[in-house]
Amino acid sequence: MNQKLRRLVQQLGEAIHETVSESEQIAGVVADIKKQGFEVLLMLEATIGLNEVEQQPGGAGMPSNAQQDEDGTFSEHDVSFLKSLRISVASDEGKA
Structure with missing residues (x-):
């Protein structure tokens, strides 16, 4: 994987983490759980898979397996x- 692609995948992971961290819905549910007397530890795993797309002649850039x-x-x-x-x-x- 080249450096630019590696950096983009890292940015995607950071964006996912930031979105979850800033989610009002998640924060509200976590607060409700804490009110019930529990401490919350939230761990998420994201798997990011990449498949190189082959351009179809005259195509709109849609992968052939989409x-x-x-x-x-x-x-x-x-x-x-x-x-x-x-x-x-x-x-x-x-x-x-």
């Missing part, structure tokens, strides 16, 4: 996961 719904939109599960990472999806306005 899976989408038939109409090309995200599933409700996909949207839920992205929202948990605080990523908004323009096509999720009518869902949820």
Whole structure:
């Protein structure tokens, strides 16, 4: 893995950590657990996998192994996961 890619993966890990650390929802649940008389130790493990994408001639840059719904939109599960990472999806306005 080259240095630039290694740095980007490290930045991704730091961004995930920061997002979890600043989550009001997580902080609220942790506070509720503490009110019940427990100390909370939260440890998360993130596995970041990388696959090099081969560009298709005339393609839109979509990896050949990417899976989408038939109409090309995200599933409700996909949207839920992205929202948990605080990523908004323009096509999720009518869902949820």
